[in-house]
Amino acid sequence: MAKTLPDQIADLFIALIFTGELKAGDKLPPERQLAELLSVDRTSLRMALRTLGRMNAVNSVQGSGIRVCNIHTDMGLDFLDNLYRIPELELGGRLLLAGLELFNRAIPTAVKLALEKRRRDGITDDGRMLEMVQAMYQSVEQGRSTQELARMEVDIIEALMEATGNQVLQASANSSRRIRTLLTEKLFELIDVKQHLTFQVSIVMKARQASEDLDELINEYLQYIEQLTEPLYEHLRSVPEEPRLVSSPLKNDRNIRSWQQVLAGPDAPLESVQLVKPIS
Structure with missing residues (x-):
């Protein structure tokens, strides 16, 4: 069964957290901006963030925005269960x-x-x-x-x-x-x-x-x-230790596999992607 857009968005964030692209304490852009960066609608993004919040992958604090939680101390079996459901991700x-x-x-x-x-x-x-x-x-x-x-x-x-x-x-x-x-x-x-x-x-x-x-x-x-x-x-x-995102769980034409690609936005030229730094 094909995954819904909110599920695809959630899978992308789960994969980025697991591969270390997003680290504990990293702050996500505001919802409207993040939707534009991902080329998705705000309703789907909001549903994905709600799913991520329930598994303690992200935490929304009034006045502080949305921050990534700690994969070792905050996330549990539900995060792992969803992690195993992402075929685009090599677990390492x-x-x-x-x-x-x-x-x-x-x-x-x-x-x-x-x-x-x-x-x-x-x-x-x-x-x-x-x-x-x-x-x-x-x-x-x-x-x-x-x-x-x-x-x-x-x-x-x-x-x-x-x-x-x-x-x-x-x-x-x-x-x-x-x-x-x-x-x-x-x-x-x-x-x-x-x-x-x-x-x-x-x-x-x-x-x-x-x-x-x-x-x-x-x-x-x-x-x-x-x-x-x-x-x-x-x-x-003999298998490489580190996990790797082979292709994007978010099925659009951008094949997003890194947080830098997200922050670069849909209109950024390919050569500029490596120059973008995560939000601290």
Whole structure:
């Protein structure tokens, strides 16, 4: 589905903040001027700024104008969720490695929480997880694409998050679905997926045994995840660290990829763009 103009404007600002083109404390031009600089109508700009305000990307203070917030201290999961939705943006190796490291720790933790909840509540395993893994195994046998298999793997992880009953974990999983899918697609290009699923089945079967020591099981799973994703770690270390805006999320004829291009305005000659300084 094509994005609305307000969404395109918001995506542009999210990308400019993430790439460092806009920094914490930078002041935006007045609304009327900013609309002219972007070649957009004020209503669409106002809607985009409202969206950015809700995710603490910008802050409007009476008498001080609109300033960019701090990406590290002010912005949260909703900013990241929107960040992952921008196909024109290359996220960079630093963020992808940070995401992989976090997911490698979070998934075994979720397994432990889900098992503890099941045993605490006396819930009998309904076999749903095993069925999902087996369905994915059949898809491998049928030669499905890595993209399809990655989506199935992510569905399994989200079912696991749901089984924990922890709303924060579930919300985090929802917000990170796109980057997890991206990482899983690349991982499946580098590993033997069928072998991975064989291990998954063995873990699920062990987890169904009430006598199984949870800490030992989680430690086994954690070690497996670290070993499994080592090829992906190696790949991501070869990716440029810094994010890059390949093309403009704002779909007009200007292809805006920097804050300097915005400030130069629609009528500025190309050679003058590099001479324009951000507003302080």
